[in-house]
Amino acid sequence: MQFRKKHTAKFFTVVTHAFLMFFLAEVVFSIFLLLGDVVGFFVALSAKFSGSLFYFERNYYWVGFCLTMLLLTIVIFGYGIVKGKYAYRVIKHTLYFDDLPQNFDGFTITQISDVHAGSFTKPKEVKKGIDLINKQKSDLFVFTGDLVNNVATEIEPYINIFSNIRADYGKYSILGNHDYGDYAKWPNPEAKIANFARLKENHAALGFRLLLDEHITLTRGDEKIILAGIENWGVGFGERGDLKKALHGTDATDFKILLSHDPSHWDAETKNFPSNIALTLAGHTHGMQFGIEAFGIKWSPVKYRYKHWAGIKEENNRYLNINRGFGFLGFSGRIGIWPEITVITLRKK
Numbered sequence: 001m002q003f004r005k006k007h008t009a010k011f012f013t014v015v016t017h018a019f020l021m022f023f024l025a026e027v028v029f030s031i032f033l034l035l036g037d038v039v040g041f042f043v044a045l046s047a048k049f050s051g052s053l054f055y056f057e058r059n060y061y062w063v064g065f066c067l068t069m070l071l072l073t074i075v076i077f078g079y080g081i082v083k084g085k086y087a088y089r090v091i092k093h094t095l096y097f098d099d100l101p102q103n104f105d106g107f108t109i110t111q112i113s114d115v116h117a118g119s120f121t122k123p124k125e126v127k128k129g130i131d132l133i134n135k136q137k138s139d140l141f142v143f144t145g146d147l148v149n150n151v152a153t154e155i156e157p158y159i160n161i162f163s164n165i166r167a168d169y170g171k172y173s174i175l176g177n178h179d180y181g182d183y184a185k186w187p188n189p190e191a192k193i194a195n196f197a198r199l200k201e202n203h204a205a206l207g208f209r210l211l212l213d214e215h216i217t218l219t220r221g222d223e224k225i226i227l228a229g230i231e232n233w234g235v236g237f238g239e240r241g242d243l244k245k246a247l248h249g250t251d252a253t254d255f256k257i258l259l260s261h262d263p264s265h266w267d268a269e270t271k272n273f274p275s276n277i278a279l280t281l282a283g284h285t286h287g288m289q290f291g292i293e294a295f296g297i298k299w300s301p302v303k304y305r306y307k308h309w310a311g312i313k314e315e316n317n318r319y320l321n322i323n324r325g326f327g328f329l330g331f332s333g334r335i336g337i338w339p340e341i342t343v344i345t346l347r348k349k
Contacts, residue, residue, distance in 0.1 A: 076335060077333070077335065079335075080290075080333035080334050080335035081332055081333035082333075084333050084334040084335055084338065085289075085327075085328045085332065085333045085334045085339065086122065086125035086126070086128070086129070086339065087334065087338045087339065088128065088129040088132050088326075088338070088339045088340075088341055089338045089339065089340055089341065090132060090136065090340075090341045090342075090343060091311075091324075091340055091341070091342050091343070092342075092343045092344075092345070093311075093312055093321065093342070093343070093344050093345070094344075094345045094347055095279065095312070095319050095344060095345070095346060095347065096347045096348070096349045097255070097278055097346065097347070097348060097349060098317075098348075098349050099253070099255055099276070099278065100225075100255055100278070100346055100347070100348040100349075101220070101223035101224065101225060101255060101348075102223065102348060103220035103221045103222075103223040104220055104223065104225055104255070104346055104348075105346070105347055105348040106345065106346070106347065107139050107140070107220070107225075107345070107346045108136070108137075108138040108139050108140070108343060108344065108345050108346075109138055109139065109140045109141075109142060109257075109281075109342075109343070109344045109345075109346070110133055110136050110138035110140070110141050110142070110167065110341060110342065110343050110344075111141075111142050111143075111144060111281050111321065111323050111341075111342040111343075111344065112133065112143055112144075112323060112326040112340070112341055112342070113143065113144040113145060113146065113176075113261070113281075113282070113283025113284070113323040113325055113326060113340075114144075114145065114146040114176065114283045114284065114286055114323070114325035114326060114327055114329070115143070115146065115147050115148075115155070115162075115326050115327045116146055116147075116148065116149050116178070116325075116327035116328060116329045117147060117148050117149075117154045117155040117157075117158050117327065118148050118149035118150065118151065118154035119149060119327055119328050119329055119332065120158065120327065123157070123158065123161060126158060126161055127161050129326060129339065129341070130161050130162060130164055130165060132341055133165055133341055134164070134165060134166050136341070136343050138167055138343060139167060139168055139169045140167050140168075140169040140170065140172070140218070140227075141165055141166075141167035141170070141171040141172070142171075142172050142173070142227075142259055142281060143171070143172070143173040143174070143208060144173075144174055144176070144259050144260070144261055144281050144282055144283040144323060145173075145174050145175050145176025145177075145179065145232060145259075145261030145283055145284070146176030146177065146178045146179060146261065146283065146284070146325075146327075146329075147173070147175075147176070147178075147179055147199065147202070147203070148178060148179060148199065149178055149183075149329060150178065150181060150183050150184040151181070151184060151195060152181075152195050152196070152198035152199035152201075152202055153198070155199075155202050155206070156202065159202065159205050159206055162206045163205065163206050163207050165206075165207070169218055170209060170218075171206075171207050171208050171209065172208065172209045172210075172211055172216070172227060172229060172259065173203055173206075173208035173209070173210050173211070173229070173259075174210070174211055174212075174229040174230065174231070174232075174259045174260070174261055175210070175212070175231055175232050175261065176232055176261040176262075176283065176284060177232045177234060177237040177238055177261065177262065177284070178329075179196075179199055179232070180196060180232070180238070180240075181195045181196055181199075182238070210229075211227075211228065211229025211230075211246075211259060212229070212230075212231055213229075213230050213231055213241060213242045213243075213245045213246045214228070214229065214245075214246055215227060215228035215229070215246055215247060215249075215250060215256075216228075224254070224255075225254070225255045225256070225257065226247075226250050226254045226255065226256040226257070227256075227257050227259070228243075228246045228247055228250075228256060228257070228258050228259065228277075229246065229258070229259040229260075230242065230243055230246045230258070230259070230260050230265075232261050232262060233260060233261075233262060233265040233268075233269075234261065234262025234264050234265060234284065235262070235264040235268065236264075237262055237264075237284075241260065241265065243258075243260075243269055243270070243273060246258075247275055250275065251275075252274065252275045252276060253276065254275075254276070255276075255278050256275070256276060256277045256278055256279075257277075257278065257279045257280075257281065258270060258277045258279070258280045258281070259280075259281050259282075260280055260281070260282055261282060261283055261284050262282060262284045263282040263283075263284060263285065263306060263308065263309070263320065263322050264306070265280075265282070266280050266282065266313075266320045270318075270320075271315050271316050271318055271320070272316065276318075277318060278318060278319065279318070279319045279320075279321070279344075279346075280318070280319070280320045280321070281321050281323070281342075281344075282320065282321070282322050282323070283322065283323045283324075283325055284322075285302050285305075285306050285309045285310065285322060285324075285325075286302070286324060286325040286328070286329065286337070287300050287302060287309060287310045287324040287325070287337035288300045288301050288302035288309075288337065289325075289328055289329075289330075289331055289333065289334045289335070289337055290331070290334070290335045290336060290337060291335075291336045291337045292336045293310075293336060293337065294336075298310075300336075300337055308320070308322065309322060310322050310323075310324050310337070321342060321344065323340050323342050324337055324338070324339065324340035325339060325340065326339050326340065326341070327339065
């Protein structure tokens with residue numbers, strides 16, 4: 001029964017993605033063909049049907065161009081589905097702070113987010129991403145939520161891969177909106193509670209210290225910084241996290257790094273919070289797994305939901321980084337917005 005369900009789901013995924021790919025290709029083809037017809041109409045009209053040979057030649061070449069764009073769309077989507085979703089990129093940022101303790105000048109952090117382990121189908125490709133994480137040799141590793149799609153067991157085939165991540169100052173994690181089991185159908189409330197307990201156990205099996213509205217202190221010599229993590233807080237995705245609780249016992253002037261899955265929390269609370277939070281690390285958006293970041297252009301449809309949806313933002317002398325996600329969800333691919341491993345270097349001004 002389980003075998004049948006697995007292969008039925010796989011067949012459904014293949015069919016729906018093939019349909020999506022060819023449908024979008026047809027849309028692109030139709031748009032360019034329509035433009036050609038409009039241009040051709042006005043050319044013919046202005047010439048009062050003289051030079052009709054030119055008109056038909058123009059249409060011939062335009063149809064050829066449209067067919068080329070159709071094939072190009074199919075190739076791009078095919079690459080995104082087959083290769084793009086595992087095409088891990090390392091994106092590096094160096095951030096400068098007035099109040100960074102001197103001993104932490106040059107301290108490095110590797111961040112990933114949104115693993116969504118239930119979507120993976122190629123463990124060897126995932127391992128390449130983990131090897132790339134370790135290649136950065138960062139001091140600290142953090143994961144900013146959405147370990148699974150719905151069920152705690154989704155990560156279990158990959159525990160032996162993710163548990164190989166190494167960082168001298170530890171590995172820390174938080175929860176995302178998908179980690180609570182809210183999007184799955186449970187036979188009873190007890191099953192959902194048991195799943196959540198198992199998810200937290202799996203964080204421990206990965207070697208991740210899960211931060212649930214709490215903080216830890218990292219020390220170098222006689223100086224310290226605070227690393228805090230909250231439960232998911234996002235506009236429209238559940239406001240569970242308690243920032244005051246997470247920072248209880250810290251001083252307002254302590255240098256703080258916050259892990260908060262949903263970037264809407266930054267605008268709603270973090271950037272103006274009375275206690276100084278120097279850096280917030282988030283994820284959640286995936287960059288919608290589709291867009292363009294090239295030639296000075298940065299665009300994704302997700303911008304219509306989140307004004308700032310990827311990378312670094314600075315406001316009120318505080319920084320926010322939104323990771324584009326390590327995994328994928330829904331659309332089984334990535335086009336133009338590649339899976340991200342962020343490396344942040346802290347520097348003192």
